Amino acid sequence: MLNKREACSFAVIILISLLSYFNIFENSFHFDDFGYIVNNEGLKEYFRHPTTFKPVDPIVFTLLNLENRSVVMDSFFLNYSVGGFNVFGFHIFNISVHILTCLLIFVLLKETLCNFRFSKNGFKSDAGINIPLLSSLLFAVHPINTQAVTYISNRSTLLATFFFLSSFFFLIKYTRSALYSSAFSFIFLSAISLLMGFGSKPIIISFPAVFIIYYLFFLSQKSSAIKKDLLNKLTSSIGFCIIASPLILTVFSKYINSQWLSAINIKPLSLINSLLSPVTMALNLTKDYISSFLYLLTEFKVIVFYYLKIIFFPFNQNVDPDFHIAQGLTDIPVLFCLFLIILLLIIGLYFYKKNPLITFGIFWFYITLLPTSSIIPLLDPVAEHRIYLPFVGIAIIFSVFLSAFYKKNQKSTAGLIASLIFIIAPIVILSSLTIQRNFTWKDDVSLWSDAAEKSPLKPRPFTNLGESYEKKADYQKAIHSFKKAVSLAPDYDYAHNNLGTVYGKLNQFDLAIKEYLHVLKVNDQFTEAHYNLGKAYEMKGMLDEAVQEYLKTIGQQRDFYQAYFNLASIYSRRESYKKAISTYQKFLKYADTDLLSVSDFNDYQAYERYKDDYLAYLKNKQLYPAAYFELGKIYMKTENIDMAFSYFSKALKLDSSYVPARIALGNILMMRGSYDKAEESFQQILKLDPDNFTAHNNLGLIYLRYKNKPSQAVYYFQKSLKINPSQPDAKSVMEAVKKILNK
Numbered sequence: 001m002l003n004k005r006e007a008c009s010f011a012v013i014i015l016i017s018l019l020s021y022f023n024i025f026e027n028s029f030h031f032d033d034f035g036y037i038v039n040n041e042g043l044k045e046y047f048r049h050p051t052t053f054k055p056v057d058p059i060v061f062t063l064l065n066l067e068n069r070s071v072v073m074d075s076f077f078l079n080y081s082v083g084g085f086n087v088f089g090f091h092i093f094n095i096s097v098h099i100l101t102c103l104l105i106f107v108l109l110k111e112t113l114c115n116f117r118f119s120k121n122g123f124k125s126d127a128g129i130n131i132p133l134l135s136s137l138l139f140a141v142h143p144i145n146t147q148a149v150t151y152i153s154n155r156s157t158l159l160a161t162f163f164f165l166s167s168f169f170f171l172i173k174y175t176r177s178a179l180y181s182s183a184f185s186f187i188f189l190s191a192i193s194l195l196m197g198f199g200s201k202p203i204i205i206s207f208p209a210v211f212i213i214y215y216l217f218f219l220s221q222k223s224s225a226i227k228k229d230l231l232n233k234l235t236s237s238i239g240f241c242i243i244a245s246p247l248i249l250t251v252f253s254k255y256i257n258s259q260w261l262s263a264i265n266i267k268p269l270s271l272i273n274s275l276l277s278p279v280t281m282a283l284n285l286t287k288d289y290i291s292s293f294l295y296l297l298t299e300f301k302v303i304v305f306y307y308l309k310i311i312f313f314p315f316n317q318n319v320d321p322d323f324h325i326a327q328g329l330t331d332i333p334v335l336f337c338l339f340l341i342i343l344l345l346i347i348g349l350y351f352y353k354k355n356p357l358i359t360f361g362i363f364w365f366y367i368t369l370l371p372t373s374s375i376i377p378l379l380d381p382v383a384e385h386r387i388y389l390p391f392v393g394i395a396i397i398f399s400v401f402l403s404a405f406y407k408k409n410q411k412s413t414a415g416l417i418a419s420l421i422f423i424i425a426p427i428v429i430l431s432s433l434t435i436q437r438n439f440t441w442k443d444d445v446s447l448w449s450d451a452a453e454k455s456p457l458k459p460r461p462f463t464n465l466g467e468s469y470e471k472k473a474d475y476q477k478a479i480h481s482f483k484k485a486v487s488l489a490p491d492y493d494y495a496h497n498n499l500g501t502v503y504g505k506l507n508q509f510d511l512a513i514k515e516y517l518h519v520l521k522v523n524d525q526f527t528e529a530h531y532n533l534g535k536a537y538e539m540k541g542m543l544d545e546a547v548q549e550y551l552k553t554i555g556q557q558r559d560f561y562q563a564y565f566n567l568a569s570i571y572s573r574r575e576s577y578k579k580a581i582s583t584y585q586k587f588l589k590y591a592d593t594d595l596l597s598v599s600d601f602n603d604y605q606a607y608e609r610y611k612d613d614y615l616a617y618l619k620n621k622q623l624y625p626a627a628y629f630e631l632g633k634i635y636m637k638t639e640n641i642d643m644a645f646s647y648f649s650k651a652l653k654l655d656s657s658y659v660p661a662r663i664a665l666g667n668i669l670m671m672r673g674s675y676d677k678a679e680e681s682f683q684q685i686l687k688l689d690p691d692n693f694t695a696h697n698n699l700g701l702i703y704l705r706y707k708n709k710p711s712q713a714v715y716y717f718q719k720s721l722k723i724n725p726s727q728p729d730a731k732s733v734m735e736a737v738k739k740i741l742n743k
Contacts, residue, residue: 006110009133010103017099017140020431021438024150025091028443030152031464037076037706038085050591059360071199072156085600089151097158098140098149104165106136111172112218114359131357134399134423139392140376141431144316148385150441156201161389163197171211175219203371203389213363217356235676249718290325297326297334302382304337310384314433317440318463319447322455323382334653341366357400364393367427402426431693444468446495452481459485463495468504478502493519497529502566504536512536527556541568561590565627577634584627584634591624641668655689666698675706696720702735712739 002010024578029038109132139145148157170190174183181400197204289299302323310317326334348362368390372378402423409415441449448465455461466481479502485495500515517535519526534549547570553563568583632647645668651661661684669678679702685695696716704713717737721730 009130011391012133013106013136014099014138016137016427016431016510016694017095020141020434021095021098021149023090023435024438024441027091027150027438027441028087029085030151030153030441030444030447033151036073036153037080037090037497043112054726056604069156069200069439072159072201073161073706075155079315085267087152091150094149094152094155094158095633097155097162098145101158101162101165102136102140104162105139105148105395106132106170108132108165108169108172109135111169111394127135131396131399131403134394134402135395137427138398138430139395141427141434142311142395142432143317143430143437144384144387144391144470146317146434146437147319148388149382150438151385151675154385157388160197160201160204161392163193163200164207164389165392167193167207168211168214175215203368203386205371209370210364213360213367215359219350226564226703230458265579267527288331290377290381292377294326294328295377295381296375297328297331298323298381300334300337300341301326303369304340304372305333306382307387307390311391316454317384317437318451320380320451320453320455320458320461321382322458325381333348355400358397361395361397361400363495365390366395368393398426429666452484457488459489459492459495462488463492466495466498466502466578467665468603470498470505475502475506491522493526493529494522496522500532504532504539509536510542513540525556527553527560530556531560534563535566538566538570543574546570558675559590561587564590568627572630572634575637577638580634584631587627591627600677625654625658625661627663629658630652632661632664635667636664641671644668659685659689659692662688663692663698665696666695670698670702675702678702679707691723693720693724696723697729697733700733703739705735 076090077091079089086154092152096196102539107687113131134640148154167190170193174186174190180391185474194204197207247729270647277739304698306321306323307511318701329335344362352357357724369386372383372386373477406419406423407441409419438445441447445465448461451461453463463482466478466485469475469478469481479499482495482502483624485498486492496519500519501513503509503512513533513536516529516536519529520533521531530549534546534553537543537549547567550563550567550570553560554567564583565588566585568580571577571583615638628647628651632651633645635644645665648661648668651658653664655661662681665680666678667676669681679699682695682699682702685692686699689695696719700713700716701715703709714737717733720727721733721737724730727733
């Protein structure tokens with residue numbers, strides 16, 4: 001149970017955290033959020049039917065495995081099941097995990113300070129500032145953590161840190177427990193937390209090293225009897241499992257997922273592959289980017305010139321900093337940073353006897369940085385969310401020095417006031433900076449405008465800013481941003497492709513074709529550029545060239561289903577009906593199993609409208625029932641009325657509001673003499689589209705020729721002429737009206 005002082009501390013931590021992040025709850029989704037959440041239909045289908053779901057795409061299946069952050073995915077499913085795509089719920093979850101992490105920091109430090117006696121620090125004196133509370137507050141409000149908290153997809157970092165601290169806490173409890181039953185409970189909870197942490201993000205691999213340091217610094221100072229008991233526990237098989245957990249988790253994570261697979265078939269070779277897969281994957285992703293040695297040297301600079309700088313001077317934060325790769329050991333900044341890092345370690349060792357918390361904080365910082373700032377190259381050398389877990393150590397160090405400053409100056413009234421101001425001011429300033437930084441994350445335009453301003457020589461922020469403007473249909477600003485990106489990197493194929501897409505939306509197809517040709521000159525394997533070039537050719541009427549590009553698209557990506565649709569459309573226009581039918585069938589095959597592979601479906605407004613069932617939106621998207629409709633048209637042209645009727649019916653089954661198919665179906669019903677059903681079909685069209693002049697005309701014909709209701713026929717004919725007086729059948733319709741009225 002919490003005492004009053006602890007309860008008050010908890011309340012303060014929660015309140016200050018909420019005040020620092022009150023303005024994030026309407027911040028939009030960003031980049032990876034669309035892939036992981038908004039458009040991740042396979043994973044949402046898995047959540048609806050977790051015991052029976054069998055994903056068609058093996059990539060979706062691997063995402064369910066523990067090594068692929070299934071805990072994070074399950075948390076996304078939970079948000080989606082409760083509130084759909086409402087960002088409020090996703091942000092509530094993130095801030096809740098952040099607050100729980102802050103509370104865990106408090107509990108861990110409280111446990112340490114209350115149960116272990118230090119030699120020369122006097123931490124147990126009531127005269128000192130509450131170090132656990134101060135550490136938690138510094139962690140809660142520092143703006144370096146905004147990227148981890150505000151960016152929804154960085155929930156992986158939040159959850160990994162939370163479970164890291166949870167496992168740490170339970171393991172400490174295990175080492176102090178006297179009863180076997182309680183010891184077993186704590187080690188079980190520690191193992192589960194570690195497992196959940198690994199299922200959130202592999203950064204938890206640093207856990208054993210941090211705990212060993214903790215044991216050496218704190219637990220080993222206990223009495224010899226307890227010390228012996230601890231050694232017995234830590235050298236037991238369970239203790240060994242905890243220490244060896246990174247290797248164990250790496251091996252078994254492939255076989256453990258949120259469905260808890262019933263069969264485990266492990267072979268020696270697969271064990272080795274599992275063990276090495278995280279490293280080999282990282283190296284394969286970055287083998288053409290940077291060597292491990294240069295990445296390590298670069299990280300020396302990142303730690304000093306970015307992470308530590310932002311921690312001590314939290315200004316000019318950037319989601320995409322332009323950080324230069326180290327040139328080698330002769331790089332003077334690298335040598336300076338290496339010297340400073342070693343110096344900080346020496347300072348930490350110096351404080352070991354006086355104040356082990358300072359030393360532990362420094363070691364915590366460096367050890368927890370190792371998974372992202374060592375020899376395994378990542379695509380981005382610097383990212384602010386990577387400092388979230390390491391910053392726990394820095395928060396501890398800050399709080400120790402602030403407490404010491406307070407104790408030194410508390411004897412006089414003036415010194416006491418000055419000390420309180422010196423302690424409270426950082427909390428207020430950091431909280432204000434966090435609030436300000438959260439506004440930057442409001443939407444893509446605000447985020448990437450900020451990044452482009454702070455990284456004016458880096459093309460990626462301008463490319464992402466251009467995409468943000470494109471989503472808002474602000475095409476001129478999008479063009480300006482993409483042009484800026486290609487001016488910085490003339491062969492940046494992605495930016496050229498996006499620029500061509502915007503030109504295409506403005507019907508400036510010559511300019512679009514120029515951009516796509518440039519892309520393919522740089523990278524002929526850019527599949528989407530082949531497709532976009534084919535589309536531009538098609539819009540210009542250059543059908544032979546369009547066919548060639550669509551065939552290249554399919555050749556490079558067999559399931560690029562939209563290329564099949566466009567190719568089939570060209571075959572149909574050329575009356576190559578056998579090819580058209582075969583190609584439409586391939587479109588339906590691939591579109592049904594992979595509705596998310598084409599960027600055209602990444603439509604923010606669409607998922608807002610269809611947030612209850614985005615999959616229904618995709619299947620109701622005009623392109624999908626249109627394939628059935630086009631097949632029906634082909635069979636009509638080849639006089640296979642039954643097949644045409646079947647395909648028109650399938651189009652309507654997918655989308656009952658698909659008017660072209662309903663009109664075609666009504667025409668067939670008229671041909672078959674089913675006038676009542678035809679009338680019903682056209683009336684339904686008018687409910688969906690009251691200004692559909694074709695439906696009015698057909699109803700007029702039904703009432704005139706088959707139902708002998710000339711007055712009603714006149715009504716619908718006149719309605720049709722009023723809607724579209726220049727329609728192709730206007731002359732014959734007017735003659736029919738005159739003939740009826742003159743009788």
